[in-house]
Amino acid sequence: MSTALLLDLPKQHRAGKRVGIVSICSAHPLVIESALIAGRENRHVVLIEATCNQVNQDGGYTGMTPLDFRKFVEAIAAKVGFDTAKLILGGDHLGPNPWKHLPADEAMEKSRVMITAFVAAGFTKLHLDTSMGCQGEPVALPDATTAERAAFLAQAAEGALPAGGDKPVYIIGTEVPVPGGALEALDHLQVTMPAAALATIEVHRRAFAARGLDDAFARVVGVVVQPGVEFGNEDVIVYEPAKAQALSAVLGQVPQFVFEAHSTDYQPEAALAGLVADGFNILKVGPALTFVLREAIYGLDQVAVALGLLEPSETVALAMEALMLREPQHWQKYYHGDAAALHMQRHFSYSDRIRYYWPHPDAVAAVERLMAALGDRDIPMPLISQFLGTLHAAAAANGQKTDARSLLLLAVRQQTDLYSRATGIL
Structure with a gap:
């Protein structure tokens, strides 16, 4: 090393x-x-x-x-x-x-x-x-x-x-x-x-x-x-x-x-x-990488619902909300406001304290359920545009796989490539 x-x-x-x-x-x-x-x-x-x-x-x-x-x-x-x-x-x-x-x-x-x-x-x-x-x-x-x-x-x-x-x-x-x-x-x-x-x-x-x-x-x-x-x-x-x-x-x-x-x-x-x-x-x-990953997971939630592969009640977002409300120790001291503000911060804050929950068995199970529902199918480009808009241009590139797992990796890659260009690697 x-x-x-x-x-x-x-x-x-x-x-x-x-x-x-x-x-x-x-x-x-x-x-x-x-x-x-x-x-x-x-x-x-x-x-x-x-x-x-x-x-x-x-x-x-x-x-x-x-x-x-x-x-x-x-x-x-x-x-x-x-x-x-x-x-x-x-x-x-x-x-x-x-x-x-x-x-x-x-x-x-x-x-x-x-x-x-x-x-x-x-x-x-x-x-x-x-x-x-x-x-x-x-x-x-x-x-x-x-x-x-x-x-x-x-x-x-x-x-x-x-x-x-x-x-x-x-x-x-x-x-x-x-x-x-x-x-x-x-x-x-x-x-x-x-x-x-x-x-x-x-x-x-x-x-x-x-x-x-x-x-x-x-x-x-x-x-x-x-x-x-x-x-x-x-x-x-x-x-x-x-x-x-x-x-x-x-x-x-x-x-x-x-x-x-x-x-x-x-x-x-x-x-x-x-x-x-x-x-x-x-x-x-750090947080920006799991922030874009969470964006992509929530986008795939909506893709799965649009394709009839998951019910709206089965999304990762709802599972994460239930988990964070049940176990609030990772966000409660850091987020403030009324119920609507707290909901927004739990899921969408730049500080991304939702990242502390991804290793939890309930979160792992919810993501696995989503990924199993989508399988290795290619996500239609119109749905990528609708629900994963930040990935659309890169997903349209020749040779880019558009199955759910590849799109999650792509979301992170777009962020790390910014840094690679800035540090002279690319």
Whole structure:
């Protein structure tokens, strides 16, 4: 699992080349399958990351440990013929977030166990995120505390390296967006100040050095900053290069680094390309991929009803509504408003918290019922136009299969291709 591409990103940026990598932050099997098929066809490296909430030593919301996740991804790679030598696995937001309700010492011990499990399982891109307060602490911690806790986790990771395994690369940062998008309506966004980015790098350098981790710090390739992009339930703030010009210029002073941009979901292609050109060479995307997948599933719902293959009462959408109402823990704290607003957000919010429900047995059964009803038949193009309009042009291309499963993969592929073009892969 080569990390050479990641280590080379700062050099490529300094040379004026528009080169980047997209980080696929999803545990959905169809998202991963589509990404790996694209990697196979275009012969490029694929970076897939699991967040601390999705995957950890306790199973996360997917029920998978890091080793389980690696086996899960590698099984999909074997099925589609993707060479795992071109696969990079990453751990995203590795830190105390799943346990921040505990005292800091307990939460950080849990974090230590988690990161060693990721390293032992062969994950080689590690995003150290210790920016959140734990029980009794402020929501946002001082940079020095964040850096000390990050260095603690890096030391644990270095000590867990399997024999013969690639040494990991690290991502640091203290201005880390909330996983999964903003929690409130967006009306403004503060781009990271250049001095703050430089201070973040320096405070981490000192914290790593205090633990004798100079070699590990040499493999810190990226810094998470806020370039001025974000999304909420209904809002997307699009990248404006002029507002990030001073921040981008910081990279000229720290040639070891590029920036990692979180929450790039729903950005138009020109904005993604602008981010890469300005040194935000690692683009993370997750909810947008399951958002378009959900769109396609709901479109196929309506296709199946139109073809008389399902009753209106048998759709995936209705099954998901019943499931989310019965088990509201994944959305209840995040969505607000009257009954109509809550219904809209449960199904159609950009934050896509419905993604937490796809592994649930009831959701799996509903999707399987839909796919069984549609089978391997070609979906008529007029129905694709009517219910899957965003796929119509691509579905009409020569050689494109139009059975239900192929259309789901195509929905994801259209999104990842945006990133591939922006990062210079296509």
